[in-house]
Amino acid sequence: VWQYTADAVTATELPLGLEVTNDGVYTAQGLGLNAAGVVVGRSHVYRDGNKDRLYFDAAYWTKDAQGAYQYNWIDVDTGKDVRSSIAYDINDSGIMIGSYNKYIEGYPRDKFYYYDTTDVNAEIITPNDFYNNISDLGSRGKSINNKGQVVGYIETTHDKEKPRPKAGFLYDIAKDEFTNLNDLLTCKSKGFVK
Numbered sequence: 001v002w003q004y005t006a007d008a009v010t011a012t013e014l015p016l017g018l019e020v021t022n023d024g025v026y027t028a029q030g031l032g033l034n035a036a037g038v039v040v041g042r043s044h045v046y047r048d049g050n051k052d053r054l055y056f057d058a059a060y061w062t063k064d065a066q067g068a069y070q071y072n073w074i075d076v077d078t079g080k081d082v083r084s085s086i087a088y089d090i091n092d093s094g095i096m097i098g099s100y101n102k103y104i105e106g107y108p109r110d111k112f113y114y115y116d117t118t119d120v121n122a123e124i125i126t127p128n129d130f131y132n133n134i135s136d137l138g139s140r141g142k143s144i145n146n147k148g149q150v151v152g153y154i155e156t157t158h159d160k161e162k163p164r165p166k167a168g169f170l171y172d173i174a175k176d177e178f179t180n181l182n183d184l185l186t187c188k189s190k191g192f193v194k
Contacts, residue, residue, distance in 0.1 A: 001030055001039055001069070014061050015071045017045035024054075028071075030061065032089035032096075038062050038117060040087035040096045045073055058085040058098050060117050074115060076100045076124055083108060087115075089143045094118035095173065097141035097150050104136045107160065112139040112152055114173060127171060129154060129178050138164070141171065148173035156180075 001012045014028040028043035039061040047055055058074040074096075076082045087098035094117040099110040111134070116122040126134055139154035150171040155164035168181035 001033070012069060014039065014041075014043070014069055017043035017057065017059055017071050017073050021051075027056075028059070031087065034090045034094070035092045036094070038090055038094065039069065040090045040098070040117075042084075042086045043071065043073075056084045056086075058087040058096075058100070058115075060087060060090065060096060062117075072117070074098075074124065076113075085113075088141065090117065091144045091146050091148070093146065093148070095144060095148060097144045097152075099140040099152075100124075105160075107136070109136060109138040110140050112141040112150070112154070112171070114141065114144070114150065127173075127176065127178060129169075130180065139169065151181075154180075 001014065003010045014030055016026050016028050018026065020026060026044040029041040030039040031041040033039050041059060042056055043059045045055055045057050060072045061069040062072065064070050074085060074087065076085045082100050082102045085098060085100035087096050090096040096115045096117050099112050101108055101110050111126050113124040113126045115124045129135055129137055129139060136158060137155040139152060141150045141152040144150045150173065152169055153166045154169045156167050157164050170179045170181055170184065
């Protein structure tokens with residue numbers, strides 16, 4: 001985490017989600033930051049202390065009373081078939097957004113989720129998408145504002161063996177409303193003037 005002031009630039013290394021015990025290469029990445037200084041991203045971790053398998057999972061870091069960042073793992077809790085997860089952004093209310101990757105109908109797919117970092121009993125929430133259910137359409141939430149509106153992208157076809165086209169989405173957490181951005185665009189949205 002880089003801190004810029006008029007006098008200096010300081011860097012703080014984020015702690016990993018595991019204790020390093022060998023000469024491997026491990027990574028922690030901070031990808032989003034809110035006004036309270038909470039950082040979101042991902043880190044290498046051994047889930048549930050199982051050192052037989054290394055994962056790259058979503059995490060967030062908060063400062064303790066001494067100002068040191070403390071690691072917080074996000075338990076995606078969608079079964080052992082979750083391959084990885086990541087957090088991209090967090091708003092000033094502490095709502096974090098990201099995606100996890102798991103097998104859905106036999107294919108690895110990303111699914112958008114959100115998570116409340118201020119709730120000690122929080123669980124990740126995977127919202128219903130265009131079909132009022134959690135379909136096999138891959139999706140990623142990329143950014144969230146302070147109104148709880150998330151933008152990202154989602155696949156738009158259910159082809160199994162071909163690359164799927166994607167469209168931007170807007171998801172409103174308060175309304176639990178998932179919208180294809182193409183449906184919101186008009187000629188005026190693009191700056192068209194008669």
